[in-house]
Amino acid sequence: MGADDEQGEHRGVGVTVVRSRGTVRIDVDTCKGCELCITACPPRVLSMSSEVNHLGYRYPQLHPGCTGCNACRDVCPDFCFEVYRFDAPLLTEVAE
Numbered sequence: 001m002g003a004d005d006e007q008g009e010h011r012g013v014g015v016t017v018v019r020s021r022g023t024v025r026i027d028v029d030t031c032k033g034c035e036l037c038i039t040a041c042p043p044r045v046l047s048m049s050s051e052v053n054h055l056g057y058r059y060p061q062l063h064p065g066c067t068g069c070n071a072c073r074d075v076c077p078d079f080c081f082e083v084y085r086f087d088a089p090l091l092t093e094v095a096e
Contacts, residue, residue: 014096019089022068025082026060033057037072037081046072064092 031053037060038046045065048058059080060072068085 015093016096018064018092018094020064020066020086020092021089022066022083022085023090024062024066024068024072024084026062027080027082028053028059029055030078031055031057031059031080032078033059034077035060036075036077040071040075042069042071043067064094 028049032055033048035048038048043065045063046060047063049061050058053059068083070083073079073081073083
């Protein structure tokens with residue numbers, strides 16, 4: 001095993017365990033693809049999808065590592081985010 005860092009710990013070749021302290025529910029149907037949430041996210045766990053919603057806009061996707069900080073919700077002009085904090089961190093193994 002490798003050393004711990006803020007986002008997770010390295011577990012051998014090609015696998016990292018990522019700690020999520022929260023999660024978000026994203027209303028992709030109301031998103032207009034402004035991408036403000038992408039740059040506002042401190043742990044950088046949001047990325048824009050390649051798919052589009054019914055309005056024709058790309059929308060954000062969540063990756064493991066959310067801290068539940070509310071930055072995405074606070075910056076979103078379309079109120080697309082609901083933020084939830086976990087009582088205990090959730091560990092997720094992800095391929096590197």
